[in-house]
Amino acid sequence: MIHLELFWSFFQIGLFSIGGGYAAMPLIQHQVVELHPWLTLEQFSDIITISQMTPGPIAINSATFVGLQLGGLPGALVATAGCVLPSCIIVLTLAYVYYRYRGLSMVQGVLAGLRPAVVAMIASAGVTLVNLSFFGADALPAGLADVDLIAVLLFAAALFVLRRWKKDPILVMAGAGAAGLVLVAAVSIWAIVSASGGGEASSSSSSSSSSGTSVSSGSSEVEVFTVPSFVGKKYTDLASNQAYTKYVSFLTEHEFSNDYKAGEVMRQSHPQGTQVAVGTVITLTVSDGPETAVMPEVLGRPQADVEADLKALKIKYALYPLVNDGSYVAGTVARSDTDKGTVVEIGKTTVTLYIAGEAPKQPDSSSSSQTAPPAGDSEVTPPPVSSDTTAPSGDAGGETGGGGTPEG
Numbered sequence: 001m002i003h004l005e006l007f008w009s010f011f012q013i014g015l016f017s018i019g020g021g022y023a024a025m026p027l028i029q030h031q032v033v034e035l036h037p038w039l040t041l042e043q044f045s046d047i048i049t050i051s052q053m054t055p056g057p058i059a060i061n062s063a064t065f066v067g068l069q070l071g072g073l074p075g076a077l078v079a080t081a082g083c084v085l086p087s088c089i090i091v092l093t094l095a096y097v098y099y100r101y102r103g104l105s106m107v108q109g110v111l112a113g114l115r116p117a118v119v120a121m122i123a124s125a126g127v128t129l130v131n132l133s134f135f136g137a138d139a140l141p142a143g144l145a146d147v148d149l150i151a152v153l154l155f156a157a158a159l160f161v162l163r164r165w166k167k168d169p170i171l172v173m174a175g176a177g178a179a180g181l182v183l184v185a186a187v188s189i190w191a192i193v194s195a196s197g198g199g200e201a202s203s204s205s206s207s208s209s210s211s212g213t214s215v216s217s218g219s220s221e222v223e224v225f226t227v228p229s230f231v232g233k234k235y236t237d238l239a240s241n242q243a244y245t246k247y248v249s250f251l252t253e254h255e256f257s258n259d260y261k262a263g264e265v266m267r268q269s270h271p272q273g274t275q276v277a278v279g280t281v282i283t284l285t286v287s288d289g290p291e292t293a294v295m296p297e298v299l300g301r302p303q304a305d306v307e308a309d310l311k312a313l314k315i316k317y318a319l320y321p322l323v324n325d326g327s328y329v330a331g332t333v334a335r336s337d338t339d340k341g342t343v344v345e346i347g348k349t350t351v352t353l354y355i356a357g358e359a360p361k362q363p364d365s366s367s368s369s370q371t372a373p374p375a376g377d378s379e380v381t382p383p384p385v386s387s388d389t390t391a392p393s394g395d396a397g398g399e400t401g402g403g404g405t406p407e408g
Contacts, residue, residue, distance in 0.1 A: 001294065001341055002071050007082035009036060010063045015086035017059050024059040025125035032066055037262060039066065040236040045132050053173060059083055130155075146242055150183045223247075227282065229272040230265045235286045238265070248276065251283045258348055262289030291346040298333045298340070303355050306333050310351070315344050317351040328356035 009031040017024035025048065032038045039047070051061035060083055067079030101107055133151045154176050161167050161175075225247040230238055235252060238244055260266050269283035270276055293313040298306045303319070310317050328334040335354040338344065344351065 001343065003075055003078045005036065006067050006071060006075055006079040010059075010067075010079045010082035011086060013059055013063070014083040015090075017087075024062075026121050026128070028059065028062050029125070029128065032062075038070055040263070041128075041132060042236060042240060045129060048129065053170070148242075150180060150187070153183075154180055223278045224275045225278055225280070227268070227270045227272060227274045227276060230268045230282075230284055232260070233265055234263050235265055235284060236263060238284070247278045249279065249281045251281050253283060253285045254288050255285055256289065256291035256346070257287040258290045258345070260287035260289075262287055290348060292343050293346055295338050295340055295342040295344050295351065298336050298353060300329070300332055303331055303333060303353075306353065314346050315351055316347065316349065317353055320352065320354050322354040322356050324356045324359045326359045328359075330356055330358045332356055 013024055013027045013031060016027055029041075029044055033041055033044050047062055047065050048058065050065065051058045054061055060080060063079040063083040064076045067075035067077070069075075071078065098107070133155065134148055135146055157179070158172050158176050161172055162169065227248075228244075235250075239250060244250075255266065257266055264287050265284045266287050267285040270280070276282070291314075293315055295315070296306075296309050296313070298309075307317070322328070322334045324330060324334075332355070333353050334356040337352040338349075
């Protein structure tokens with residue numbers, strides 16, 4: 001199922017990626033981040049960066065990376081094929097049409113109309129990447145404290161080098177990466193030195209800052225942080241928000257949940273309002289969404305085998321007997337309300353199965369041929385065998401069907 005979704009998603013990306021790789025970025029973001037939450041915005045930004053540093057178009061590289069992460073090597077092949085196939089079809093068709101009708105004003109008008117739309121798509125993707133690089137989220141910052149000054153400095157320097165001296169983009173990216181490493185290391189060392197060599201504090205006094213509080217005890221000053229409520233918030237937003245990461249670190253645990261969406265925080269190790277020392281590690285339990293399983297093939301299989309498979313997958317089920325008209329093998333699953341391959345939510349969805357009963361016995365042809373019907377009477381036709389189910393029977397591992405008699 002995931003391979004089909006990958007193929008269709010990147011088929012749409014390849015179909016509408018008019019204007020090159022940069023124009024495809026908003027389409028890729030919509031498919032893999034917004035429509036299908038396969039990646040976080042931060043992971044998407046990393047993939048775009050890696051795609052720029054590796055040979056090949058952004059769309060194809062992104063398809064390969066996303067497919068490999070979600071479906072392994074088959075997923076990478078399927079996603080890449082889906083991304084390339086529309087281009088092959090369209091280019092072969094347009095090559096014929098263009099060389100035959102390129103002189104028509106209508107064709108020139110269509111191309112002129114597409115150019116502004118392509119520019120808008122590239123600009124939209126650029127704004128998203130700028131926000132993520134400078135502010136850590138796809139939104140404007142609440143204040144200057146949320147701006148990543150190192151990222152702004154590197155952006156300005158790289159843009160100047162590219163526009164002024166037309167340097168190789170790969171060399172510029174490598175230089176920016178090295179400069180970023182040096183600057184981050186320098187800032188970290190400076191912060192450590194400043195913290196260890198801080199000035200003297202007055203006895204039993206405290207001073208508040210925007211996010212942390214300095215509490216003095218004797219001659220030593222300890223900066224503390226008041227823990228807010230993280231429950232219900234997206235972990236990716238918290239991890240990229242310097243208002244939190246400046247004072248505490250996060251450690252994550254993951255659990256399935258039917259109450260919280262995937263990526264939302266379910267629990268936190270330190271309750272809201274707790275004051276902790278700066279640098280404390282706070283453990284956040286992040287939801288992976290509802291636990292799911294793929295419905296196996298059940299039709300025509302023995303009841304015991306099907307029940308064993310469903311129990312192993314932790315899928316809830318209910319059993320109903322079905323009066324057999326001779327079309328089914330007794331003791332096998334005749335019908336199911338859930339098709340093979342359907343994604344089922346564990347603990348929430350109950351699958352209904354109908355088990356075929358014993359088939360009706362056929363009349364003895366030898367005895368019936370020896371006994372002739374009474375003279376003047378018409379042949380007696382036996383009543384039809386109903387395909388309606390009777391009252392539900394209990395199942396060993398799943399639920400027991402209840403209520404009225406469902407139709408077969």
